[in-house]
Amino acid sequence: PHHTISDIALIGGGQWPRPGEISLSHHGVLFLDEVLEFKRNVLEALREPLEEGKITISRASMTTTYPAKFTLVASCNPCPCGFLGDTKKACTCSTSQIIRYRSRLSGPFLDRMDLQVEIPRLDFSDLSSNTVEENSETVRKRVEQTRLLQQERYQKEGIHLNGEMKVRHMKKYCICSREAHDLLEKSIETLALSARAYHRILKVARTIADLDHSEKIDVEHVAEAIQYRTLDRKYLEF
Structure with missing residues (x-):
């Protein structure tokens, strides 16, 4: 959807409730390009479906619940001018402009973003390289094998994948080594992350361990999972 979309069009609703974009994306991908250009109330409305996988719309005469279990993918520039941290061109934004720009993403919304990755500028040598990278088919097979592993693990738990784990599941299946536990504790305290962010990091670390064919985290x-909290770390710089 375009960044001018209303919260009703995105979430659903109206006098006679109809499903919005998030329900139309059920079991699919919802891509928000230039996410920081969306109105804050629109983004905040995504918090419930991101957590619950459904959205409930209440009106005076009725209450309707629509499915909304989707994968959210969003992109944004690091600052208004787009060059913060660029190695070739200097950023022209003031600190206050950057803070105001980033404040459109609230802490609770960021908590629900499992992977936050910064993509730097590509040099010409990278763009013109003839090096053959890992192809999509190879990656797909690895992902399918990992999904099958998780489905077998949780077949008696009523869930299928790591992302569906509740706290009781994490206590049982997210066993960390002593070194991993210490790193996680230090990172949570340093970054002042919430309990929700802590659980998200654990789920990502569990998935990385599965891809590595490791029973223990x-x-x-854990270090790789924490590296995927780019925006949490960036907020500490201002």
Whole structure:
């Protein structure tokens, strides 16, 4: 959807409730390009469906619940001018402009974003390289094998994948080594992350360990999961 979309069009509703874009994306991908250009109330309305996988719309005469279990993918520039951290061109934004720009994403919304990745500028040598990278088919097979592993693990739990784990599941299946536990504790305290962010990191670390064919979550798995909290770390710089 375009960044001018209303919260009703995105979430659903109206005098006679109709499903919005998030329900139309059920079991699919919802892509928000230039997410920081969306109105804050529109983004905040995504918090419930991101957590619950459904959205409930209440009106005076009726209450309707629509499915909304989707994968949210969003992109944005690091600052209004787009060059913060660029190695070739200097940023022209003031600190206050950057803070105001980033404040459109609230802490609770960021907590629900499992992977936050910064993509730097590509050099010409990278763009013109003939190096053959890992193809999509190889990646797909690895992902399918990992999904099958998780489905077998949770077949008696009423869930299918790591992302569906509740706290009781994490206590049982997210066993960390001592080094991993210490790193996680230090990172949570340093970044002042919430309980929700802590659980999200654990789920990502569990998935990384699965891809690595490791039964226990080791320090390298936790370290990689924490690296995917780019925006949490960036907020500490201002």
